[in-house]
Amino acid sequence: MKLDKVPEVVIQRLPRYYRYLGELLEEKTNRISSMELSRRMGLTSSQIRQDFCSFGEFGLQGYGYNVKYLREEIGKILDLDRMKRMIVVGAGNLGQALANYQFDKVGFELIGIFDINPRLNGFAIRNIKVMMMDALESFVQENQVDIAVLTIPEEAALDVGMYLEKTGIQAIWNFTPVDLNTMLHICVKNVHLDENLMTLAYEYKNLLKKQA
Amino acid sequence: MKLDKVPEVVIQRLPRYYRYLGELLEEKTNRISSMELSRRMGLTSSQIRQDFCSFGEFGLQGYGYNVKYLREEIGKILDLDRMKRMIVVGAGNLGQALANYQFDKVGFELIGIFDINPRLNGFAIRNIKVMMMDALESFVQENQVDIAVLTIPEEAALDVGMYLEKTGIQAIWNFTPVDLNTMLHICVKNVHLDENLMTLAYEYKNLLKKQA
Structure with a gap:
């Protein structure tokens, strides 16, 4: 994790990712490609890949992202677990x-x-x-x-x-x-x-x- | 003016510039350097120069910005003149x-x-x-x-x-x-x-x- 280097604009987008990934989980979607996520969120898929890249590696080219894992990691970065x-x-x-x-x-x-x-x-x-x-x-x-x-x-x-x-x-x-x-x-x-x-x-x- | 190319993150900062420039005008400050503006706003001066660069040229190296003119131009970009x-x-x-x-x-x-x-x-x-x-x-x-x-x-x-x-x-x-x-x-x-x-x-x- 290269947390200290996450740019502010990426941090600002994390809550939105967190919310969308939560909706995916509710729909029982376990994996999602950056392309499909981009379609839903109105961002480009290269933007999404870049964002996730800046705080670590959550997906493998061609296999998409593990929704649950990705959401948990974003939750950890934002410190949402701790009340x-x-x-x-x-x-x-x-x-x-x-x-x-x-x-x-x-x-x-x-x-x-x-x-x-x-x-x-x-x-x-x-x-x-x-x-x-x-x-x-x-x-x-x-x-x-x-x-x-x-x-x-x-x-x-x-x-x-x-x-x-x-x-x-x-x-x-x-x-x-x-x-x-x-x-x-x-x-x-x-x-x-x-x-x-x-x-x-x-x-x-x-x-x-x-x-x- | 290269308005079509202004990135969204710059647009999001424009209202803040607009507000700060308004405060400067109230203090009768007519010119301000990117360095002084950066100190006030908590942004880097290179960030400020880049931002203003992306929608036109409002200052000359070493002379600072004309506060009133810059504020008016930002107001025009944001369409604040028209009620x-x-x-x-x-x-x-x-x-x-x-x-x-x-x-x-x-x-x-x-x-x-x-x-x-x-x-x-x-x-x-x-x-x-x-x-x-x-x-x-x-x-x-x-x-x-x-x-x-x-x-x-x-x-x-x-x-x-x-x-x-x-x-x-x-x-x-x-x-x-x-x-x-x-x-x-x-x-x-x-x-x-x-x-x-x-x-x-x-x-x-x-x-x-x-x-x-």
């Missing part, structure tokens, strides 16, 4: 929506939800009650929280981010528009929804151009 | 959260919100009232909708996606886990939040490994 403990910080619409996702399936267990709004105190989402922020620090110490999902207003992002870092949380899934990764020393993954929408604008423009 | 008209389909937590985002700033105007739940009928988000789904078709015909944001349960995704395509909508920003892009003939951008979280798991694992 991570997650809290949601900010129980507004977005926080509630994310708390309702079943991220358990991909290795993330929701164990707490926090907010500053007393009206939300005790409100339950999937049997997990919203707690107030002043209970967060002791909760983190008692429960070994891995990841905080940050769904709070932009103005509070840096303060709360720094506070979370201080409690010992090591990773933040950041939905605020503030680039906390450049400000904190822990692992931060920014989700910039507006940037995603902007790339849709590009594809949409190209579609209209083709039709013109 | 697109957007509706949200599915006014649950996620739909409401997205309806509250100010995507106007990047060229997307929210003009309608739809749901099937009669209890939401008339409920207003940013002065836009939730309408019932049976009003959608005539609304689209009267209002030239460009993009539908799809925030409905997985089970309904394909049916509603096909329905939206039939109304003449040409682009879907798809938050359901169903890969509508392989099923519809319009422009579909899937947002797989679980995949994003899985890449965080990878980065988190590497952080823990470094600490060990």
Whole structure:
């Protein structure tokens, strides 16, 4: 395994492979060629071969890939086997929506939800009650929280981010528009929804151009 | 401009450049070197030069980039100048959260919100009232909708996606886990939040490994 050299763009594609291979397993497909996989996923087969090559060897030319083995190996690379403990910080619409996702399936267990709004105190989402922020620090110490999902207003992002870092949380899934990764020393993954929408604008423009 | 050849990974980075260049303009910075931009953005300066190279020439060696011009050109490539008209389909937590985002700033105007739940009928988000789904078709015909944001349960995704395509909508920003892009003939951008979280798991694992 040459794990240290896996390029970021390949890592970004791994979850998609993982999902497709899971669907194949459910259909009882045990082997698949890069060509067939490429047809399903809308990638080129040479792209797929290159991707898999960059983190090891999972197939033999002409024999295709062992679906189960390949999926397990990708799961290991992404560390999906080990359950991570997650809290949601900010129980507004977005926080509630994310708390309702079943991220358990991909290795993330929701164990707490926090907010500053007393009206939300005790409100339950999937049997997990919203707690107030002043209970967060002791909760983190008692429960070994891995990841905080940050769904709070932009103005509070840096303060709360720094506070979370201080409690010992090591990773933040950041939905605020503030680039906390450049400000904190822990692992931060920014989700910039507006940037995603902007790339849709590009594809949409190209579609209209083709039709013109 | 060699627009047809811009690789997808570069397109994905363009919104981020656009955002950073906007911040520079606000700070009255008119010129910036690829090295200074790289320091701010956490990319290498050769990466930045390569990216800009792939869609044209915006800077002269040693003189840096003209911030305003570069930002405008990126905005043109992403088609951010032209206001697109957007509706949200599915006014649950996620739909409401997205309806509250100010995507106007990047060229997307929210003009309608739809749901099937009669209890939401008339409920207003940013002065836009939730309408019932049976009003959608005539609304689209009267209002030239460009993009539908799809925030409905997985089970309904394909049916509603096909329905939206039939109304003449040409682009879907798809938050359901169903890969509508392989099923519809319009422009579909899937947002797989679980995949994003899985890449965080990878980065988190590497952080823990470094600490060990």
